[in-house]
Every structure is written in C-alpha cells, then in structure tokens.
Amino acid sequence: MPQHASLSDIATLKNDAYRAQVEQDWEQAERLWIRVLAAASGQDTDAIKALQMIAVKRNAGTIPEPAQPPKPPEAPLPEPKKDSEKVATPPVVSPQPAQSSPVSSPLPISTQTPVQQYFNRSRVARSARRIPLIDQPLASQQWTRQKFLKWAGLGSAGLVTAVVGREVFKGSPLSEPQPPKDSFSVAVAEPKYTQLTEEVAEGLPLWRVDFETVTVDARGQVTERFAKQANFFKKNLGNGVILEMGKIPAGSFSMGSPDTEKERDADESPQHTVNVSSFFIGKFAVTQAQYQQLMGNNPASFKGENHPVEGVSWHDAAEFCTKLSRQTGRTYRLPSEAEWEYACRAGTTTPFYFGETITSALANYNASYIYQSEPKGEYRQQTTEVGKFSPNAFGLYDMHGNVWEWCQDHWHNNYQGAPNDGRAWLSEDKEAPRLLRGGSWFFNPRDCRSATRVSNVAGFRNLTCGFRVVCVASRTL
Template sequence: MAEIQHNRKAAKQLWVRVLAASPADPEAIDGIERLSRDSGTASEPLPPVSPPAPTPRAVTPAPDPKASPAQMPKRPKSSPARSKAAPQQTGSSEPRRLSLPYSLNSPASRRNAIKIVGFAGGSIGATLIGRALLQLDSNTPTDSDTTVVPANTPLAASAFASFDFDTVKVNETGEITSREAKQGKVFKEAVGDVTFNMVAIAGGSFMMGSPEGQGGEDEKPQHEVTVPSFLMSKYPVTQAQWRAVAGLPKINRNLTANPAHFEGDDRPVEQVSWDDATEFCQRLTKHTDREYRLPSEAEWEYACRAGTTPPFYFGETLTSDIANYDANYTYGSGPKGEYRQQTTEVATFPANAFGLYDMHGNVWEWCLDHWHENYEGAPADGSAWLEDGEADRRVLRGGSWDSIPVYCRSADRYWVARDLSYNYVGFRVVCASSWTLG
C-alpha cells in the first residue's frame, strides 16, 4: 500500500521490519530491490525504526536453559507473581535503531548473521543486513566497554573495622549441632547515605566443583583453584544501595531506580540483568576510584564455601531456619520447612565462616563469567572465565527464595541470558583494590 501511494520511506521501513523478522522472505527482498531500482541507489542509510510502546514488565518463570535430551532439566523453580510496571528510567534515552531478533555479542551469533546474509539473496541481502548490524541498539555494552580503569588506591589496615557474627553447623537431619561466634574485617564504602560493607576475604586454594557421585556434569571436573585476596560485599546488593548508585552519572546505560518486585530497602534488589549489574559496578567504580565488579565464579564459590567441603557451608543439608528457599523440598535427610514465596531482608539468617550472608538462597547472584558447560579448561587462578563459552549467557550462583535446596548448594551452577531480569535474580559486588591487614 505504501509503495502504491509512492511513500518510499514508509515502504522501506515496512520491508526492513519484515526482513529483520524473516531474513529469507522473498517478497521483502523483491520489495527492497524494487525500491532501490526506483530510487536509483541502494546505499541510502536505513532510517531509525521507532520501538514499540513500553508495556509493564511481567514477572514470568525463566526459560529452562539446561533442558536438553541428554540431561535433566534444571532451573530455578518460579511461582506466578503479579506483574509490576517498570518505573521510568533515570537519565535520557537515546533513540533505538533497527535490532535483529538476536544478540551479536558472541561469535556464534555473528556466524548466524553471516548465514542469514547468504540466505537473504546476494548483494542486496548483504547490503541490508550489513547496515542493520551497524545499527544495533548502542545501549547494550560488550565485554570491551564494561571496564572502567580506577586509580586502585591501596587500602591500609587502618581502613578496616572488626565485626562480629555467628555461624552454625547442622547434621544430616538439619539439627543445629554447634554455634560459634566469629570476627571478621570489613571496609565500609559510603555512597551518599548508604554504606557497602566489604568483607576482607583472604586468598587461598580450594577444590572447585563437585566430586564424582555428587552434583551435575556442569560441576565437573572438580579442580583446584588458587584465589587471590579480595573484598566481597557482606550481603547481596540491597534496594537502598541500588538506588544510591543508580542516582550516580550514567556510564553506558540507564538504570531504573526501583526495579525490585519485592520492595524493601533492606531486601536484595532483583529484576536486574547482568548488564544492569555491570553498569552498577561501573558507576560505583567511577564514584569511589576503586575497582568494583561482579565476582568471578571461582571467587564466588571460594567465598561461599569459606573453607568447607560439604554441599552447604552449614553442613550436609539445608533447613528453612537457616536459609530462604522452597522448603517444600528437601536435600538428603533434611526436613521440610517454610516456603516464604518472597525475598527476605539480608542477614536474616546466620552467616558463613567468612561473615558473608545469604550465599544460600534468597536471590541467585550474577557472576562475571561466560557460561561453559563444564570446567574443562577453566582458569586455575581465580579469574573470570571469559574465553570461549557463551558470552550472552552469564553464570548465576547460590539459588533463591524460589529454588529447591539442591540448587542452593555451594557448587551448583546455572545461567541466564545477560539481558534478562527476574524477581529471583540479584547480585553482590567484589572490590579488587589491593589491601593489607598486616
């Protein structure tokens, strides 16, 4: 109709949208070629395409990324939840341009794009898709633009304060058999009226993953990793902390001030994507002049285990008296318990031996690493595994309020696409600044 009415601009937008959704569509290819012949050129820049009107973000169960014919499905179990309209984003929003129906941040995706050029029909397909690739949404950061170089000022012993905490141990039936008072060291980073309590984690070596007879194949092979010292936030990032950092100047992308479904200043923030969490770390880094980032998967498991080897840092099983998860299900000989169906305030339950809270349950936590199907070829130095793997899929650890206990184990691994957000996914930060307590 647009062509009949000689509205070439509208017609081209229409055919471009059709080709973006179905690159081999012959009518769309013919339409583009016809318009090019009529105008006498095939190199006119593609016009911006307006995005659809925003709709309220529904909280829906995550797709099951691990489901395959060769292995049991594994996912964070999610119950239906009321949708919550996304609040207005802070800062200005740049116009979005034509986006293909997939990400091009991984080699595999780029290979798929090359295949589509072939299917699209010769030079016109290459011209159209090539231009489309250059007009992808610039608000999505890649690995190369997610690092802010800090001054990395060393922290002296005087910068740390002592803090007291309690730990517990349980037996195979979930009965608490011991309680122990401990003390740790914490560096307090202030951002406005909120404070990040960064716990000093001494470096060391540990066995990462699960031994034979325990856990899934993605937790194998169990291997020794040596992790340097680092600082890790005592709790998952809270909603109050999120708001403080979301109010800092933008680095690469906008952040919503109040994204969480379960609201409360001292509850963990959730419904934030890996890309959102990375932007958060970048802003915190620039504001403090110290390097804040997501933990590597090895750092996360080392910090979670805190020197322990059983499935949980509490012992051989988990109970709802010491963690927030779906206790309608049990692990080993442990008991059933309360299923709260929501997040809880951080530090509601006992800490591990390093003084870290909520490493089992409450919210899944983003890690820096690409997703890999197993540990073959994994780094042994505690660094994030950013070679190969699937860059668009990022690692999650720890389980959530909606997870069955097997998914809350210290060694359990999961992944979600980096641009997705759910009401059971949050994160905590680490600081790579050098420090000494000696």
C-alpha cells in the same frame, strides 16, 4: 503448530500465559499454556502444572467454564518481542536423570497461589543455548543433555492431547497437609563490631566483627557452633546508605562438586584446585537502598530498603559496579565464578556452607522440597531482608537462596580448561550467557548448593536475580 518456532517464541508465550494467570484471566491462560505445551512437544512441566491447576479449579467451581473449549492453535507463533518489550519469567534448568531415591512433593495444588503454581519446579537457565526456557520432561524418563537438546525442537501438536489427557486431568494430590512454619532463623550469638583504628582497607578504616556460625547434620539439626572473626570496611554511598565489604583471605579450594554429592550436575565437573588472591566482597547482596542511591531507580518487585534488589540484568549489575568505581576511585566489579564459590564455601567442602543440608531456618528458598532427611519448612514466596540468617565462616550472608547472583564469567558446559587462578573465565563470544550462583527464594535446595551453577543471557531480568560486588584488594593486604 509450526515446526520452526524458536525458544524465544516459547518464552514469549510463557510470559503471556503467566501474566494471564496472575491476572486470573483463566480462559486466556489456558489457551496460552496449551500453545506452550504444543510448542514444547508436550514436555513442558510448567504448562502441565498450570493446566492441571486450571482443571482442578474448574472442577471445584472456583472458575467458570470457558465459552468455547480450547483447542490447539492453528495460527503461527507470534514474532519474538524485542528485548525491551519482554517480560522476564523465571528461567528453568535442563532436566536431570531420574533419581532412585524418592523426591519430596510440593505443597498441594489446592493450597497454592497462582504464583506458586507457576514457580514450582522452575529452574534458572543452565544451558548456553537457553534450552532451560523449556522445562524438564516427564520424570519417568531418563534424559541426557544431548537427548534433551534433541527434544527441544518442536514436535507434533498432537502431543498436547496426549499429555493433557494423561497428566492434566488425572487428579491431584489434594490431601497433603501444609508443612509447619518454623522459627525465622537459627539463633546465633549477636555480632560484635570493633573498629581497628590503626588499620585501613582501600583508604577506609577497617572493622572487625566477631560472630557465630553453625553446622547442621543431614536432619537439619545444629550439631556445632563456631566463634569466628572477619574484617571488613564500610563505604557511605550517601544519605546514610552504607555498603559493607568483607575481606576474603587468599587461599586455595576445590571448585565444583565431587562425584558423590547428591543431585549434583555434570557441569560442576571436573572438580579442580583454584588459587584465589585476597579480595573484598559484599557482606550482603546489593540492597534496594544501595541500588536506588547509586542508580536512581529501584526495579525490585518485593519492595524493602534492606531487601536485595532483583529484577536486574547482568548489564545493570555491571553498570552499578562502573558507577560505584567512579564514585569511589576504587575498582568494583562482579565476582568471578571462582571468587564467588570460594567466598561461599568459606573453607567448607559440604554441599552447603552450613553442612550436609539447609533448612528454612538457615536460608530463604523453597523449603517445600527437601535435600536430605531434614523436615520440610517454610516457603516464603518472596525475598527476605539481607542478613536475617546465620553467616558463613567469612561473615557473608545469604549466599544460599534469597536471590541468584550474577558473576563476571561467561557460561561453559563444564570446567575443562577453566583457569586455576580465580580469574573470570570469559569467552570470545561476548554475547555468550553469563553465570549466576547461589539459588533464590523460590528454588529447591539442590539449586542452592555451593557448587550449583546456572546461566542466562546478559539482558535477562527477573524477580529472582540480584548480585553482590567485589572490590579488588590492594597488594599489601
């Protein structure tokens, strides 16, 4: 295995391996995953899990034995494909130090689909250097960001044999039962809409919605219910496709997470006070109907007019905002990272705007994993229609899970030197990765926290990434 293969080369190999796996070309998938493992110095969990699944299937007789035993490749890695040729795969985050508390197990391998196998334990990119394209190393080791950067270089292909021998063929936890499916969402009072005839916003009539929010404890049990109000305006994009923009009041909040927050990341520090001006933000992530109406195409993998659009890059999202601004004569853009977190928290300081944890009755995420002491829930393995779950106190929906949401900002490793006025934090390097927030349908609850921040290159497209838009509020608001 050559020692100079780049992270882009590894990403290309993972794309091809995943594609072969989905097409059930198991022999080709096995060869490609072994190459990924070799290129990643034996530290790629996606490859380990995929090879483990293939071994289990072969032992069970559900797939044939290979014509020839796969062996570490001797040919050099392929040249990286051009951006236009790449098939995006779910990005992955940099590893975290091993937790002292036990970590919940995923669904048993025997009950998982190939897509589940590929997505389990995957994370969206956390590093400006795209280190997240390599998955986390063995959990038994303590890792710092600096140590991981060092290990991201290629090592000996002999690690393939060692890792495969130790991890892939050691057997699988096949007896764990499936978690029970829960009700689709927590029942809340039906929203009531009232048009405020004497008030306008951005030249459009203002509406008021009365709605209910809930708070849960660490067990995921609803402990409180609150009656709330929020104002918003509606914009008809044509053909009856409506965009609803919720008014966010000016205020200040503590951005980032406290040192005591469970499973937090160092890039969420230092926690700092940010003053935010009033603005309007989409009540929902941009839907496929809205995207189709404005852009003339629908790149989403999980089709549905009221499902969030995914498979969009930062550039695609920015172009949507530009077209919307031209059509309406108003300024639409992506939210700054600070605006996004302020809108998400809606006055809360807990890990989630629902409280100390979330459940699959509150959000769409990989509920095969738990965050506190809540039970495991339903892992839906796809997006859900927007607005199916309870809103936050600002009347916004799905800011935990469903799809990652692009923000304006470039990636920074922490908040040292971050602006405190809510504006986007941009880098002199215009090619620097861009921020995503909120988690998605296949990510663990820790990645759906209000403070979680990740990144990827602006041209990245993936079936977990969408966006919502901001309309800059008038000074009179």
